[in-house]
């Protein structure tokens with residue numbers, strides 16, 4: 578048993594998954610779940626959703642939508658524990674508190690991810706927001722996970738988790754591994770607009786996993802391009818982003834073909850976009866079919882969450898007991 582590695586990943590419950598999440602995270606998880614050397618935990622980080630303004634009327638249903646997306650992408654509950662963070666709120670937040678004793682306020686305030694949120698929500702700079710990375714470290718360390726499939730944007734948070742693990746091990750003799758990010762080929766999925774990455778919060782930037790062929794075509798049609806021809810293939814902006822998507826869904830060769838066209842006869846974007854839309858849809862179709870099946874089985878989904886939480890709780894509780902002892906809360910006269 579000694580060599581089994583634990584893997585945990587999570588995603589905030591802010592809405593349905595899009596292509597960026599799929600390529601950046603879910604694909605990594607799928608790779609790992611078929612490897613018997615790993616024990617897998619996938620959660621919906623619904624507590625993290627509460628760190629910025631959210632709608633309490635839809636939080637629970639949105640979290641379940643994400644679970645449905647996970648399962649339709651191919652996460653298998655027999656192989657992976659799928660659960661809601663809030664179903665283990667008492668354990669995750671308890672560890673968050675213990676971990677917070679080795680983290681300074683200044684370190685948290687200087688994180689780029691924190692600064693971004695402060696800019697985005699200047700009226701809502703709460704303690705919960707400041708604690709975001711500590712809660713994330715708790716999510717990971719409570720299972721002593723060594724590998725974390727997640728997007729590259731989460732690297733600063735993983736750095737914090739590693740620091741915390743080191744400090745805890747030094748100060749209290751715990752044995753937390755220093756978790757590293759498990760990257761995938763498509764970890765940076767560009768936006769359909771001309772800058773940034775595909776993101777749920779930027780309208781026009783994403784393709785949803787549930788989009789049908791027509792919708793994908795429409796979304797791609799709106800993506801900015803140029804005349805299709807020039808001396809050098811653009812390395813940033815709308816065209817560069819389209820070429821990255823071509824590579825992700827149709828392969829490197831196809832991309833090279835278009836790059837050659839760009840500097841010779843010119844790219845016809847209408848054709849490129851139609852082909853790309855079809856390639857993307859080919860990947861999404863089986864996922865959508867699975868989702869329709871699962872939508873008819875809400876009881877099954879609840880059972881998956883319950884089983885997942887039960888499995889996770891056993892390990893989480895053990896870590897908490899250990900930490901309490903090592904930090905001096907247990908013992909007695």
Ligand code: TRP
Nearest residue numbers: 585586587588589622713716727
């Ligand atoms: N912060 C992550 C995101 O926004 C979500 C998350 C919460 C997470 N807890 C985690 C990711 C633990 C990996 C591991 O995507």
